[in-house]
Structures are given as C-alpha cells and as structure tokens.
Amino acid sequence: MGSKLIIETRNLSYRFGNQLVLDQVSLNVREGSIYGFLGPNGAGKTTTIKVLLNLLQAREEKVFLFGKDLNNNRIEILTGIGSLIEQPAIYSHLSGKENLLNRALLLSVPAARVHEMLNLVNLTEHADKKAGKYSLGMKQRLGIALALLHDPKLLILDEPTNGLDPNGIIEIRQLIRKLVEERGKTVFISSHLLSEVEKMVTHVGIINSGKLLFQGTIQELHNVSMKQLEIQTNDLISSKELLCKNGYQVEILSDTILIPYLSENHSAEINRLLVKHDHKVYNLTLSKQNLENLFLSITQI
Amino acid sequence: MQGFLLSIRSEFYKTRKTLAFLSAILLPLILCILITAGFYTHADKIMFLSAKMQWFRFSGAFLGVMGSLILPILIIFQTFSINNIEHRAEMWKSLFSLPIHKWSIYSAKYVYVVFLNALCITLFASFIIASGYLLNVLNPELKFNQFDISGILFKLHLKLFLASLGILSIQFLFSLLWADFLKPMGIGFMLTVFGIITANLGWKYAFTIPYTHPMLALQSMMKQVLNNQNGQMEFDLLSQEIYVSLIVAAITFIIGYFVIIKRIIR
Numbered sequence: 194m195g196s197k198l199i200i201e202t203r204n205l206s207y208r209f210g211n212q213l214v215l216d217q218v219s220l221n222v223r224e225g226s227i228y229g230f231l232g233p234n235g236a237g238k239t240t241t242i243k244v245l246l247n248l249l250q251a252r253e254e255k256v257f258l259f260g261k262d263l264n265n266n267r268i269e270i271l272t273g274i275g276s277l278i279e280q281p282a283i284y285s286h287l288s289g290k291e292n293l294l295n296r297a298l299l300l301s302v303p304a305a306r307v308h309e310m311l312n313l314v315n316l317t318e319h320a321d322k323k324a325g326k327y328s329l330g331m332k333q334r335l336g337i338a339l340a341l342l343h344d345p346k347l348l349i350l351d352e353p354t355n356g357l358d359p360n361g362i363i364e365i366r367q368l369i370r371k372l373v374e375e376r377g378k379t380v381f382i383s384s385h386l387l388s389e390v391e392k393m394v395t396h397v398g399i400i401n402s403g404k405l406l407f408q409g410t411i412q413e414l415h416n417v418s419m420k421q422l423e424i425q426t427n428d429l430i431s432s433k434e435l436l437c438k439n440g441y442q443v444e445i446l447s448d449t450i451l452i453p454y455l456s457e458n459h460s461a462e463i464n465r466l467l468v469k470h471d472h473k474v475y476n477l478t479l480s481k482q483n484l485e486n487l488f489l490s491i492t493q494i
Numbered sequence: 495m496q497g498f499l500l501s502i503r504s505e506f507y508k509t510r511k512t513l514a515f516l517s518a519i520l521l522p523l524i525l526c527i528l529i530t531a532g533f534y535t536h537a538d539k540i541m542f543l544s545a546k547m548q549w550f551r552f553s554g555a556f557l558g559v560m561g562s563l564i565l566p567i568l569i570i571f572q573t574f575s576i577n578n579i580e581h582r583a584e585m586w587k588s589l590f591s592l593p594i595h596k597w598s599i600y601s602a603k604y605v606y607v608v609f610l611n612a613l614c615i616t617l618f619a620s621f622i623i624a625s626g627y628l629l630n631v632l633n634p635e636l637k638f639n640q641f642d643i644s645g646i647l648f649k650l651h652l653k654l655f656l657a658s659l660g661i662l663s664i665q666f667l668f669s670l671l672w673a674d675f676l677k678p679m680g681i682g683f684m685l686t687v688f689g690i691i692t693a694n695l696g697w698k699y700a701f702t703i704p705y706t707h708p709m710l711a712l713q714s715m716m717k718q719v720l721n722n723q724n725g726q727m728e729f730d731l732l733s734q735e736i737y738v739s740l741i742v743a744a745i746t747f748i749i750g751y752f753v754i755i756k757r758i759i760r
Contacts, residue, residue, distance in 0.1 A: 246591040271593035282588035284508055284579065291507075299504045299592065301496075339588075 197224040199347050199379045200245065201257040207240055207249065207403075214240045216403040222381055222396070224346075227373055229394035229411075230383040231488060237403040238383040239279065242351050245381075246276055258347070275345035277353055281336025285325025289316050289335050292324050293342060300343045310338040314368065330361035337368060348372065350382045354389045366393045387488040399488065414487070420454035422463065425476040432472050439466060454479055497594040501602030502609075505576070509606075514575030518614040521568060526621040529555050530629060537633050545641035546727075552629075552638070553622050553647060560618065561654060561712040562690050566661050566705055569611060570682035573665040574675065576607050581673035586754075600751050604666060611662055612655055619644075619651040646727050650715060653731055657711035660704030660739035661686075663746035670754045701735045704742050710735040 200222035207215040215237050222228045232238050243249040244256060247267050256263040258270045283292055293307040311317045314334040319327065324335060333353055340348055350369075354362045370393055372378045384390045387397075397414050399407040407414065426432040429445055436443045436452065441463065444451045452463065460477065467474050509515045533540070533552060540548050580586055580603075589599050626638040661682075668678035689705030693713065700706045711733065718729040 243587075248587055248590055268593045268595065271591065274591075276588075276591050278587050278591065280584060282583050282585040284583045284585070286512060286579075287508060295504055295507050298507055299500050299594065301500065343593075 197260070198222065198257070199224050199259060200228075200381060201260075202241075202244075202251075203255050203257070205241075205244065205251055205255045207244060207251065214403050215244070218400065218403070218405045219408075220398060220405065221408065222379065224379050225373065225377060226395045227369060227380045227382065227393055228396045228398060229387075229390040230381060230398050230400065231385070231387055231390070232383075232400035233385050236385075236400045238385075238400060239351055240403075241400070242276070242278060242349055242381075242383060245349060246274065246278070247271065248278075272343070273346045274349060275340030275343065275347070276349040276351075277333075277336045277340050278349075278351045280355070281332045281339070283324045283327075283332055283335055283339075285323065287324060288321045289324050289327065289331075289338075290320040292335060293338060296339050296342050302343050306342060306344075310342055313341070314338045315364075329356050330358070330364060333357065333361070333365060334368070337365070341372070346377075346379060348378050348380045350380065352383055352385070354384065354386075362389055369393055417487070421480050422452045422454050422460055423476070423478045423480050424450040424452065424463070424467075424474065426450070426467060427473040427475070432467060435467065435470055435472065436463065497598035498602050498605075501594065501599050502606055505602060505606040508579060509576065512575065512579065514572055514579070515610065517568065517571060517575075518610045519617060521564070522614060522617040522621050525556065525560075525564070525618075526625050530625040534629060534632055537629070537636060541635055543637075545637035545639075546643075548637055549626060549641055549643040552626055553643065556618065556622055557650070557654075557712060561708040562693075563686065565615075565654065565658055565708050566682070566686040566689070568614060569658055569662050570665050570679055570686070572610050572614075573607055573662060574669045574678050576603060576610075577666070577669040578673065578675075590755075596755060597751065600754060601747075604663075604747060604750075607662060607666055608659070611658060615651045615655045615658075616648075619647050622647060649729075649731060650712075653711050653715065653729075653733075653736065654708050656731075656736045657707035657739050660707055660742035660746075663743040663750070664704060667746055667750040667753065670750060701738055704739060707735045707739045 198221055200220055202218055202220045204217040204219055205215055206213065206217055218237070218241060220230075220241070230238055230241070240249065244251055245258065245263070247263055247270075250264060254262045254264065259273055261270060263270055284295070287295065290307060290311065293310055294304060296302075297304055297307055308317070311320050314337055316331060316334055316338065319331060324332065327335065337348075337350070337353065340350070348369075354365050357365065369380055369382065373380055382390055382394070391411070394411055396410050397407065398405055407417070424432070425448060429448065429450060433443050433445055433450060436450070441452055454460065460479070464474060464477055506515075529552075533555070540551050543551065580589065590596050592599075623644050626643070630636050630638040665678060665682050668681060672678050685703070685705045689700075689703050689707075690709065692700040692703060693706040693709040701710055714733045714735065715729040719727050722728055
C-alpha cells in the first residue's frame with residue numbers, strides 16, 4: 194500500500210446556517226486503502242462526501258485530494274474521482290448500457306469501455322434492459338460502473354450497501370476488493386453499519402455529531418476494543434449475585450457472564466471464588482468486545 | 495466549451511426517445527394535419543379569396559391558437575420534461591460531481607430547451623408552408639402557389655420564438671426548483687391565462703408580463719401590417735415586448751444558475 198495521501202482534510206468544519214455539521218474533521222486516506230467512513234445517520238458522512246466532491250465548498254484551503262487543494266483544482270481532481278452518492282443516479286427510461294453510453298459521451302470515454310464496465314459489474318446479460326426495471330442490487334452495480342467508467346484513481350461510495358440483501362452486500366464487497374486488488378484503486382466507503390464494511394476495509398474513520406472520533410487501521414480499532422472475561426456456569430443468576438456481592442462489575446449476555454478483563458491473576462481469583470462457593474465453571478475465556486458494540490460505544494459518547 | 499458541447503450531445507442522447515423531444519416534432523405535425531384537413535374539406539369557404547388572403551386565413555388558423563395558448567403550454571411542458579428527467583433520476587448531484595464545469599451543465603440544458611423550442615417553431619412554419627402547397631396540389635382551384643409567404647412566415651415565427659424566451663426562462667427556473675408536475679405546470683398555466691386576459695384587455699402594462707409576449711407580438715405585427723399604406727406585409731422583428739422578453743430571459747437564466755447550485759446540492 195502506498196503512503197501517499199489521496200484524501201486529506203485539515204480541521205475541516207462546515208456549517209448549514211448556524212448548525213455546525215462538521216467539526217474540525219481531519220481525514221487521512223492513503224493510496225490503495227479501503228477506508229470505511231462510519232457513523233450513525235446524521236453524523237456528517239454525506240456532508241463530508243459532498244465537500245470532498247466540491248458539491249459543498251469548504252471556505253478555506255482545508256480539503257486536499259491527490260495532494261492538491263480542491264477549491265482551486267476542481268476539474269483536475271474530479272477527473273480522478275468516481276462517486277456514488279446516496280442512491281445510484283440512473284436514468285430509468287434508458288437501458289443500463291445506454292446509461293453508460295450517455296456518461297461515456299459526457300466524459301469523452303471510448304464506447305468500448307462501456308462493455309468492459311458492464312462485464313466488470315456482471316451486467317452484460319442485462320445491458321439492454323431498462324434500468325428502471327433493475328433490482329436494487331443491479332442498480333447499485335450500475336452506479337458503481339458509472340463511477341468507474343472514466344477509470345478514476347479514487348472511488349467514493351456513499352452507503353452503497355444500503356437496502357441490499359445479504360447476497361447483494363457480498364457482491365458489492367467482492368467487487369470493491371477486486372477493484373483495489375486488481376486495479377489499484379483507493380476506495381472511500383461510508384456506512385452506518387460497521388458489520389457491513391468490517392470485512393473489507395483496511396482503515397476506519399468513525400464520525401459522530403460532525404466530530405471524527407476514531408481514525409486508524411482496522412487492526413488499531415481491534416486493539417482499542419476492550420478485553421472481557423466470558424464465563425459460563427451451571428447457574429448464571431446466582432453466579433452473578435455472588436460476583437456482584439464481591440464487588441465485580443458483571444453483565445449477563447445470553448448464556449454468558451461478562452466481566453471486564455484486568456489481569457491473569459484477577460481471572461484466577463474470580464474462578465477461585467466461584468469454585469469455592471460450589472459453582473460449576475464450564476468455561477472461562479478471554480474475548481474482545483464485539484466491534485459492533487465498540488462502534489456503538491464510540492458513537493454514543 | 496468542450497464540456498458544454500458534450501453536455502448538449504448528452505441532452506439529446508438521453509431525451510431522444512422521450513415526449514420532451516418528440517413533442518417538438520409531433521405537436522406541429524398533428525396540428526398541421528388537423529388544420530389542413532379542415533381547410534381541405536371546407537376549401538369552398540376560402541376559394542374566392544386572393545392568394546395572399548388565403549395564406550392569411552390559413553396561417554392565421556395556426557397562429558391564433560399557437561400564440562395565445564399552445565406555445566406557452568408547450569414551453570411549460572418541455573421545460574418540465576427536460577428537468578424532470580434529472581429530478582426523477584436524482585441526477586443533479588451526480589452531474590455536478592463530474593469533471594465538467596457546473597455552468598456548462600446548466601447552460602447546455604437551457605440551450606437544449608431553447609433549441610427544442612426553436613425546432614418546434616421552425617417546424618410549425620415549415621409545415622404551414624408545406625401544407626399550403628399540398629392543399630394546392632389536392633385542390634388546384636386554391637391559390638396558395640400564387641403567393642410566396644415563406645419569408646414573412648419565418649420572420650413572424652422568429653418573432654414568436656424571441657417573444658417566448660421570457661416564458662421559457664421562467665418555466666425553466668420553476669421546473670428546476672420543483673420536481674413535481676403540479677407546481678411548475680399549475681403556476682405556468684395560471685400565468686398563461688392571466689397573460690391572455692391582460693393582453694386581450696389591452697392593459698397598458700401587459701408587456702411587463704412575459705406570458706403575454708407571444709400574443710402581444712402577434713398583435714403588434716397585425717397592427718403594423720394593417721397600418722401599412724403600401725399594402726406590404728412588413729413588420730418590425732424587434733418590438734417592445736421582444737426586448738422585455740429577452741431581458742427577462744437573460745436575468746432569469748443567470749438567477750437560475752445560482753438558485754440551482756444552492757438548492758439542489760443539499
């Protein structure tokens with residue numbers, strides 16, 4: 194992966210009237226990465242994307258793409274970006290192929306590239322079907338084909354898996370991986386669900402209420418996740434009562450007792466306490482907090 | 495400039511199979527067929543007139559209804575259809591995030607609507623002339639072939655075209671602002687009716703309302719032709735309502751760009 198910054202925002206703030214929508218957001222997206230931009234609905238994801246595409250303009254020199262200031266190099270920068278904002282923008286009265294041909298005409302792209310894109314997103318068989326009759330998954334794939342038509346270096350996708358069934362999500366995921374691995378693209382993908390992008394992203398940025406709360410590799414996100422002890426006993430309720438009486442912070446999730454992990458000795462003490470009071474300990478394991486829970490805890494700050 | 499030309503080509507490509515484009519051809523064609531059929535079946539009523547008067551009556555049948563009602567309504571429909579294609583597809587954001595100047599995209603769309611209007615009006619003039627000669631072939635007793643009206647008719651249609659640009663710009667703005675059919679159509683229709691009333695009443699300031707301009711253009715032409723001492727069918731291309739129409743068109747076109755940039759992106 195290259196170390197060159199493809200997207201860089203420097204303390205980017207944006208207001209709609211008096212409402213501060215983005216508050217000092219400093220994004221760093223490196224070449225060849227798949228950057229998952231996460232946050233709940235209304236966190237500022239789409240606004241950030243609109244600023245990155247110059248649909249909304251940052252007041253000063255705060256946004257840099259491919260190392261250049263966006264406000265002063267709009268056309269040059271947009272030549273290197275393919276985007277899909279909110280839902281795919283498709284002319285429903287035209288076929289999938291005609292949608293691509295129209296875009297090819299606008300961007301002076303050879304028509305041969307249309308067939309290549311149809312093939313890439315597995316829409317060759319449906320190329321002549323009216324796009325209005327496409328399923329949501331097919332529309333999303335056509336939207337990605339439209340974004341890729343002029344062979345951009347950077348792909349910005351705003352919630353591309355929204356409303357898709359599990360198969361559709363897997364298809365999009367595979368397509369994005371293919372684009373990065375085989376074609377060397379950089380992908381910036383937003384989502385409100387970590388689980389949808391967790392398996393494909395290399396980097397993560399978490400935004401809430403306009404503030405960037407976390408930014409790093411997916412591994413770094415795993416590292417900050419809190420370790421927990423998972424305990425299974427013959428009687429969860431009485432085990433919980435016993436542990437609570439002895440000052441432990443206990444939670445029951447399904448058939449497991451969860452206790453924040455402190456140290457190996459601490460774990461041994463808990464085990465000894467349970468056994469001493471005739472509780473049968475079936476299982477005592479160390480686990481990390483589920484990433485989704487971590488995401489929720491970060492965004493609920 | 496390249497972005498502008500490519501955008502114009504794209505406009506044609508995406509609308510070529512829609513009613514927005516086809517209406518510019520079909521409307522003059524259908525109206526021509528209907529009026530020609532009417533004149534053919536009732537040819538005896540104009541047979542006794544001079545060649546010039548036969549043309550006057552024949553073209554007047556088109557122009558009366560076109561100047562007051564059909565032209566404004568067609569413009570309302572076309573501007574709505576052209577912009578609705580983008581509204582329906584949620585396309586504005588996508589278009590404005592392409593490496594093309596926003597101004598090129600906006601102005602190409604406007605110029606394309608102007609082109610459709612020009613095409614429609616040119617076809618009207620062409621079909622009227624062709625129909626006149628066709629009537630003469632079908633009924634040799636008619637005298638359409640004895641007077642050449644083409645120069646006057648094209649000049650008159652050019653005047654109508656210029657007079658309609660104010661309405662076109664306003665309706666273009668309305669249909670950019672509102673994605674639904676009722677608002678631009680309803681307001682446009684109301685203003686057209688208001689325009690017809692004020693123009694017919696001869697209100698002193700009717701020329702300030704763009705929706706009266708096609709009708710006022712016809713009225714001023716008629717007035718000039720009837721007052722000509724030498725009996726020639728001469729009239730000025732540029733008159734008060736044409737100047738107002740052009741000024742309204744230019745101002746609304748520029749305002750429209752800023753409105754659309756602010757409104758659509760959110």
